[in-house]
Amino acid sequence: MAGGLVALLDDIAALAKVAAASIDDVGAAAGRASAKAAGVVVDDTAVTPRYVHGFTADRELPIIKRIAIGSLRNKLLFILPAALLFSQFVPWLLTPLLMIGGTYLCYEGAEKVWEKIGGGHEGEHDKPVGMEGESQEDEMVSGAIRTDFILSAEIMVIALNEVAEEPFVSRAVILAVVAVAITVLVYGVVGLIVKMDDIGLSLAERQSGAVRAIGRGLVAGMPKLMSVLSTVGIVAMLWVGGHILLVGTDELGWHGPYSLVHHLEESVHGVGGIGGFLGWLINTIASALIGSVVGAIAVLVMSRFHGSGHDAHEEPARAAH
Template sequence: MSGGLAALLDDVAAMARIAAASVDDIGAAAGRASVKAAGVVVDDTAVTPRYVTGFTADRELPMIRKIALGSLRNKLLIILPAILVLSQFVPWALTPILMVGGVYLCFEGAEKIWEKVAGHHPEQTNQPAVVQGGDQEKTMVSGAIRTDFILSAEIMVISLNEVADEGLLSRAIILVVVGIAITALVYGVVALIVKMDDVGLHLSGRESGTARKVGLGLVQGMPKLLALLSTVGMVAMLWVGGHILLVGTDELGWHGPYALVHAVEEAVHGVPALGGVLAWLANTLVSAIIGLVVGAVVVAVLHLLPKRKKVAQH
């Protein structure tokens, strides 16, 4: 009996080790997938705060919670089942779909650069008015969830591409983990950013001179932080979008561009102490340039050419 019990305990311990290893594998895979989606995550974090601008402080967090729940529904109930079916039955379609998303990211990044250079601004419908009220709140939340759908689709497809070799169940679990973790991260940071100016205002009214300085610093610093996030998000979209296109063309049989990048990486990789960093910078720079070029072409097609046609007709 004791021998049987010992054997049973050994089996349980072995199963526990296997389960722990599986959890570690899933966690590692989810981590890799999340890192690859970083560019879109930064942009998502930079975009969302504008949707709660102008509402009373007591409505900001409830609105963010509604947007976060909508984002989670987008990822887990719509996008996840669709891409799992594709990955299982038509896996060859993932690379072209990912490349289409890459083109969209390049377009978004290049469009933001165009707006800064040309002095153009997004249309008023994308800039929430300083208003309050239930109807306007529903409108802004719905708009944010629609925008999030595109970004969430990119996050999930990029993540899936990193774990495409896993089994169906593992893919599903990993993507659920990624979807929940990234949503919590993005909207947790958004909530912190949105409420930071309120914290600053509260501290600026304290009697302590140090507290007042910290409060004023927060109030004055938050617009700069949002501007920095926007710039980082813009660059990240060009880099991620360009890299998706670079890898995608290589997988589809056009090896020249990525082979050239690899040659540059190998040339600088031997530099003592800095080789790895220089190789990464080379890849990143080429990817960003490709993203900028592709994005500029799409911006020209969608924005500049139609305007020239209208001028010519008049």
């Protein structure tokens, strides 16, 4: 009896070791997958603060919370199951779907550029959301979640490619870990960024002169930082969207654009000390140019479409007069 109990305890201990090893493997794989998606995480962090610009201070964190919940819902309820099913049964469909999302990102980025140079209606969003009603707030949150969906999809697909050889269940667990970890990271950083001015005000009221100086510096610098992040977010959408299209066309068989960019990257790799950076810069610029061209075309097409619809609605009114 005692021998059987000892044997049972040994079996339990062995199973525990296997489980612990599996958890370690999942953790390591999740870490690798998250590292591969780090570039898109930076883009996501830069894009999101643009959506809370103009909010009253008491609404900033609640709005970020709403966007974060929407982002997590995007990843866990929609992107993760779809990515797993597609990778299991129709892996060839992932690239076209991702390219559609990339085109949408290019459109979003180009539209914001058009607004900034005076062709759009950016001024409509300059007033605090509280002055325009709850519907405007909901619209901004919905826009942020839609943009997040594309960035989240790329993060999850990049992570999936990193662990494609893992068993199905392991893939699901790893992607879930990546989804939660990246969402907490991104929106934690975003929350810190948008509340930095409040932190600065608090520091500015302290007794220490050095602390007060830091607080005043934070308060004075935050509008500039938010402006820079807004611009970075727009560039990031063009860059990420263009890169998705660049890689996607290569995977679908049109190798010319990617081969050209890759050749340019290789030509500078030998530059001592900065070859890697120059290669990355070439890829980034090429991706941003592609994103800008595709986005401009998309904006033109959509403006024509909306313009035609607008004219069609106005024509009967003109005829009635």
